[in-house]
Amino acid sequence: MKEIPEIILVPVPETDEAKTAIGYQWNDEAGTRHKPGGRPNGLSIEEYPNCKDCEERMSFYAQIDSIGDDYDLADCCAIHVFVCFDCFTTESQLNQI
Known part of the structure; x- marks a missing residue:
């Protein structure tokens, strides 16, 4: 499992x-809580899905x-979007944060 550095995204409506x-x-x-990387709000690592x-x-x-x-x-x-960097399988979940 890789941990990506957190990058906060700010919406810019055009x-x-x-x-x-x-x-x-x-x-x-x-x-206001859009972000790639870091850790997902409201989930522990133990709750991450398996590939x-x-x-x-x-x-x-x-x-x-x-x-x-x-x-x-x-x-x-x-x-929340998860990826396996070995298989490039992805999974998404809808979670309360």
């Missing part, structure tokens, strides 16, 4: 429609946060 899509009326943190091909523990690759009120993922959840 259209008026995109500007109105991001953010939450009642939550200032959700929608379906080689059965080794997968590496955390990225976290994609909910976008905003109109595009919310199950009450401000995030998508």
Whole structure:
């Protein structure tokens, strides 16, 4: 399992429609937790999936946060993406963070 350095991503909406899509009326943190690398918010290493091909523990690759009120993922959840660097198998999960 490789650990990738954390890189915080900041949304930069380029259209008026995109500007109105991001953010939450009642939550200032959700929608700001996008990142490749580091560790996923809300999960321990023991909860990382094992590769379906080689059965080794997968590496955390990225976290994609909910976008905003109109595009919310199950009450401000995030998508966690995992990869096996040996098999290049990927898996994603929707998790509460």
